[in-house]
Amino acid sequence: MSYGYKISAGVVGSVLVAALAFLMTYTSVAEASEVFRRMMWGLAVAATVVVVAVAVYGLAYLGTARQRAEAQQRLDSGRTGYAPDRLDMRPVKPSKFWYNMALIFVGVLFVGSAAGTGMSLSALLEMPARMWDYTVQMIAGVAQIPDEEARGDWSNAFDAMLESVAIAWIGTIVGALFSLPCGILAARNMTPLAIYLPMRFILSVIRAVPEIVFAVAIFIPLLGVGPAQMGGAMAGAFALGISSIGTLSKLISEAIEGVDPGPLEASRASGATHTQMIRWAVLPQVLPEVLAIWLYRFEVNIRASAILGALGAGGIGRLISPPNGLFGQRPYDWEAIGITLFVIIAITIVVDQISGFVRHRVIHGKTVKQKKRRKDDSDPKVAAVPV
The missing domain is CATH 1.20.58 (Methane Monooxygenase Hydroxylase; Chain G, domain 1)
Incomplete structure (x- = not known):
C-alpha cells in the first residue's frame, strides 16, 4: 500500500x-x-x-x-550523474x-x-500550586513543636498504624497457614488432575474478588465496623487473610512446579510415600522462596489494611476517612493529615527494611567472616563465606 x-x-x-x-x-x-x-x-x-x-x-x-x-524522472534518466548499485544503496526505512x-x-x-x-483542564493547571500549599502545611504540622493537640495527633496516628500492622500480620498468618497446603494441592506435579482443576478454580475465584469486597460484603456485616473494640479490626484481618490465600497459593504452586525433579524421582525410587516425598524432596527446595513470598505479602497487607480502614475495617484508614475522619472535616486539618501520613510512611518503610533483610537472610544465607590469620602466615586472607 x-x-x-x-x-x-x-x-x-x-x-x-x-x-x-x-x-x-x-x-x-x-x-x-x-x-x-x-x-x-x-x-x-x-x-x-x-x-x-x-x-x-x-x-x-x-x-x-x-x-x-x-x-524520480531525473533518477530514471540518469541525470544525477551517479547511479548507485544494490550494494551502495541504503536499506529502505520501514514506514511507521x-x-x-x-x-x-x-x-x-x-x-x-x-x-x-x-x-x-483548569483544575489540572491549578494542581501544582495547590499541591505546594498543602505540602507546606503538612510539613509544618510534622515539624512543629508538639503541643497538647499535636501530641494527641501523634498518639492517635501511632496507635492506629500499629493496629494496621497487627491486622496485616494476622491476615498474613491466616493466609500462610492455608496457602501452603492449598499451593501443594494446586501444583500439577504434586496432585492428580481431579484435585488440581477444582483447586485451581477455587483459587482463581478467591483472587478475582478484591479484599475490599470481602471486607464490605462479608466480614464487616458479620464481625462489626469501626476500631478494634467494635470488631472492625477482625473484619479487616479476615478479609486480608482470605485474599492472601488466593495469591500466596498461586505463587507457592508455581514454585513447587519449578522444583528440581531429581529429588522427586529419587524419593519415588526409594519407596517414599507422597507425604514423605513432599516433606523431604519438595519443602527443602521451596521453603526459602515460600518464606520470602509470605514476607512480601505482609508488606502488601500493611498497605491494604490502610485502605480497608477507610471502609470501617480498623487501622489507620479510619483516621482519614469521612465522615468522622480527617478528610470528613471542612476545612481540612492539613497539619494533622501530615502527621498521619508521616507515621504511615515511616512505619511502612521500617517494616519494609526489616522484611527485606529477613528475606535476604532466608534466601542467600548468612555471611560469616573468618578470623584473620597471623601476619607470619603466608596464606592469603580468606574472604567471607556464605553459609
Whole structure:
C-alpha cells in the first residue's frame, strides 16, 4: 500500500470513528448515562481533530507530488550523474504510519475518557500550586513543636498504624497457614488432575474478588465496623487473610512446579510415600522462596489494611476517612493529615527494611567472616563465606 493510500485510510477511519461517536450521543444509552454521553462527545471531538490533522498532512503530501515525480524522472534518466548499485544503496526505512496512527488512537481514547469522567483542564493547571500549599502545611504540622493537640495527633496516628500492622500480620498468618497446603494441592506435579482443576478454580475465584469486597460484603456485616473494640479490626484481618490465600497459593504452586525433579524421582525410587516425598524432596527446595513470598505479602497487607480502614475495617484508614475522619472535616486539618501520613510512611518503610533483610537472610544465607590469620602466615586472607 502506497503512502497516499495509507493517509486516505487514516482519514476515512478517523471520520468513521468521529461519526460513530457522534451518533452514539443520541442513543438511549447516552440518554441514560451522562458519563457515556460526555465520553462519546469527547471521542467525537478528538477524532475530528485527528481528521483535520491527517487531512492537512495529506494535502501537504499531495503538494509535493510534482517535486517527487520530477526527482524520480531525473533518477530514471540518469541525470544525477551517479547511479548507485544494490550494494551502495541504503536499506529502505520501514514506514511507521500505522504505528503512529495507533498512538493517535490511544490519545483519542484518552481524551474521550477524560471527557467522560468530567476532568477539568483548569483544575489540572491549578494542581501544582495547590499541591505546594498543602505540602507546606503538612510539613509544618510534622515539624512543629508538639503541643497538647499535636501530641494527641501523634498518639492517635501511632496507635492506629500499629493496629494496621497487627491486622496485616494476622491476615498474613491466616493466609500462610492455608496457602501452603492449598499451593501443594494446586501444583500439577504434586496432585492428580481431579484435585488440581477444582483447586485451581477455587483459587482463581478467591483472587478475582478484591479484599475490599470481602471486607464490605462479608466480614464487616458479620464481625462489626469501626476500631478494634467494635470488631472492625477482625473484619479487616479476615478479609486480608482470605485474599492472601488466593495469591500466596498461586505463587507457592508455581514454585513447587519449578522444583528440581531429581529429588522427586529419587524419593519415588526409594519407596517414599507422597507425604514423605513432599516433606523431604519438595519443602527443602521451596521453603526459602515460600518464606520470602509470605514476607512480601505482609508488606502488601500493611498497605491494604490502610485502605480497608477507610471502609470501617480498623487501622489507620479510619483516621482519614469521612465522615468522622480527617478528610470528613471542612476545612481540612492539613497539619494533622501530615502527621498521619508521616507515621504511615515511616512505619511502612521500617517494616519494609526489616522484611527485606529477613528475606535476604532466608534466601542467600548468612555471611560469616573468618578470623584473620597471623601476619607470619603466608596464606592469603580468606574472604567471607556464605553459609
